[in-house]
Amino acid sequence: MKIAQIAPLAESVPPRLYGGTERVVSFLTEELVRLGHEVTLFAAGDSLTSAELVPAAPRSLRLNPDVRDPIPYHLILLEHVRKRAHEFDILHFHIDLLHFPLLRQLGARTVTTLHGRLDLPDLKPFYSMFSDVPLVSISNDQRRPLPMANFVATVHHGLPRDLLPFSPKPEGYLAFLGRISPEKRPDRAIEIAVRAGMPLKIAAKIDKVDEAYWYEHIKPLVDRHDNVEYIGEVNEKAKASFLGNAAALLFPIDWPEPFGLVMIESMACGTPVIAFRNGSVPEVIDHGVSGFIVDSVDEAVEMVARLPQVDRARVRSTFETRFTSERMASDYLALYRRLINERKPSIPVETEVLAGVTQIGSSSS
Template sequence: MRIAQVAPLWERVPPPAYGGIELVVGLLTDELVRRGHEVTLFASGDSQTLAKLEAISPKALRNFETDVDPTHFYYLYLTLEMNRVCELSSEFDLIHSHIGFPFFPCANLTKAPTLHTIHGTIPVSEEHLWKAARQQNFISISNNQRRNDLGLNYLATVYNAINTKNFPFHPQPDKPPYLAFLGRMSPEKGPHLAVKIAKRTGLLLKMAGKIDPCDQQFFDTEVKPFIDGQQIQFLGEADHQMKCDLMGRAMATLFPITWQEPFGLVMIESMAVGTPVVAMKMGSTPEIIAHGRSGFLCNNLDECVAAVESLGEISRTDCRDHVVANFGVRQMVDGYEAAYQQLLQQKFMGDGHTKTIHQLKSFQRLSA
């Protein structure tokens, strides 16, 4: 099957550090190639992929220094990307977009059916755009993420994944024990709540994550004053190796979010290395954490503190087994292939073209 994967341009695919969407796109694209599909990845020129790379920008936009307004700069390259996809659309059996609503107009112009994975939440300011495109084809990354009130045409829920082979198992935490926090230094991710949990338990907290310009004031006022280099430590932005060490050696990873998190790769990354997760029961967390087996789901800070004190009940082997069974690359790509087949079947039923019959039979041979 000939598949176009359309990635965001802000980070490369896969990202060198932070970048959940680009990580998922990289895993999906490479596995589709391994399964025999012909895949073209539309992404930044510094991306690393087994697919044919259609480079839209020389490098990830995050690494550009420019005097142009960042929003205008981003949409300039986004327009170039969409124009290129439309130009080549006749070469694909299916187009899979990961860039959200900006791709909606392009999907109406392409010669191949388009599928959109919704990687984030839909803010109120964008609802009218999604309603207008509700008959297009959508994938949710958790059931909680779904906006049924908008009447979107969801084909399936496909959970994000990680390559568990890249996350070495840690059978025991370090001594003296410590708590880990990994994520953006933003109010939604709850680093300030992680600090409070550490203070109340008396445990060392090691934190890592990037600070976006829009979150600098929050970090400076709500987190930085508590970083003493002793009990509360901030390690900066983590690469993959640092991420595995930080979470793998911890007694628990804190995930005290304050918003409806649509997925949260940190949770499965932590459990994959054997470390249970203490999370707020919000958004997708009940779909990802097996309460009492791979971590704890909490309603408030008091319950988070109590959960930390109950970590001895959790088997680190069970944590990893939970991820291997539910959030591996095979499971994710199986889900997307099923959605692709469903979309082609719909197109076949809708237009009856001989070409579509050939596409469907080719896909079924590859999936056998």
Template sequence: MKIAQVAPLYESVPPIAYGATERIISYLTEALVVLGHDVTLFATADSRTQAHLHSSTPTALWRDERVWDTTSHHLRQLDAVIKHSSQFDVIHFHTEPLHLPMQRFLACPSITTMHGRLLPADHGPLFATFPDAPLVSISDSQRKAMPDANWRATVHHGLPLDEMRYSQEDGDYLLFVGRVMPEKRIDRAIEIARRAGLPLKIAAAVHPGERAYFKETIWPMLEASQSFVEYLGEVGGESRRALFANARALVFPIDWEEPFGLVMIEAMASGTPVVAFRRGAVPEVLEHGVSGLIVDDVDEAVQAVQAVRDVGAIDRARCRKTFEKRFSAERMARDYLAVYRDLVDNRASAANIVDSDTDALQA
């Protein structure tokens, strides 16, 4: 198949550090190429891929201090996608839904993966306006806010089997990886580490809109906890892999309806157990007692961390095997291929019906 992948332009594909959506787009694109498909990636020029790269911006927008209005750049990218749409069998959008008014006029079918949180007040009117726009969810949990949207499939994220470094040895610290947001609850992670008696490493990105929250709320906590908390900022590449592989457990103390939680499967791929709060997609991704421990409050989280530390409550080898079975990039790519083929077949069937009706009228 000839497939276009359309990435947001905030980060490169893959990102140099934080960027869950761009990381998934990269894994999917490369897996599709390995499976023999002709793939074009619409992304920033500093992206790295085996696919054909079509770029409309030189660098990741969030890393270009000259850029203020990101929408203008995404509109230019959309124009390029529309102009080239006749070259593809299917176009897969991972961007903000700016393309929905135009998807009806593309020369080929398209699908949109919704990577973020769905808000009825915002997405409800949008999906009602474009009810024919086919969508993919990244978890069944994500759909709950908008159950009547035009969902074609749920496709869980996946990683290349060699993306993370697997370790059989238990580490000596807890790990928090993510973005500095109130909903991610770094404050909970610090409390859990303090009460469990384990050091905590925090690898967290601070995006422009969250700088005030970081400075006013999180930084004072970090300064007050220097004896057992180490803040590392954004971490990528081999340093990121080492962080996951050498951790005793990943703490995922979220306070929101997380659509997926990529860091959970990165930890599983490393053999590192996850201690996560029962919100959003957590029960869908984690198998309690197999790849992690699901908890409902800080007290239970502390007990879970102590169980992992003291009695090895989660077997690291079994954790890794669960990842290989459920969350490989190849499985993700094959799931998406099934969606693409269904879209292409439906477009062909609709065209045949129109042709038949035209022939009947002419007769």
């Protein structure tokens, strides 16, 4: 099968540091190539892939200080895709919504995975306008705000089986990994660790939009408590030891998380997750098996005390059963084949016009 994967340009594929969508695109692309498919990746020029790479920007935009506006680069990306669209059996987009006006020109050979939150009011009129566009959700919960949208599948994320090694004997700290932002609630993580009497290590990026939140709300808490340490962003190699040595990952979110890749990264290490019941959490975490689902800080503190009861080998086994990149690629390939098989032959515009002329001529005779 000839497959195009169209990635965001904010990060390289895979990203050097933070970047969930680009990481998933990389895992999917590499697995499809491994399975023998012809894959072309449209992405930032500093991406690393075994597929054919079509660079739409010299390097990832977030780490390029010369970039002020990302939109021109994404329009360049779309022009690259448009020029080569005829080469592919399926075009798989991961870039939110800028490409939607192009899709009707490409016909039924497209699918778009939505990686972000969909509960924003501006999205309803948009997806109502494009209610015929095939979409993939990354959790069933993600779909809820857009009942009018054309979701054709839910495909949970997956990781390469050998990406993160199993760690049977953790050290005695709790981990927070991701972004410093109000919806991720690092303040809750700090409170849980303090009340549970355990060290907390925070590995997270701070976007410009969240700098005020960091300096006004989170940094003072970090400075106040001796058991809390902020270590900044971590790369893939450091992530393995960071998660693997943790007694648990804290995932105290306060928003409808579409998936939460860090949860399955933690599970791959055998590290259980203590997560708040929001968004995709009940679809990802098996309560009492791969972690604990809670509704309050009080419950989270109680679950910290129950961590010694969790079988870390079983956490890893749950990851291998449910969240590998092999399973993810298999799900997407089944969807690609279904969309291709359901595709109706398109009638050229010239044929439609001639047919109309013939009908008019015959009715007037």
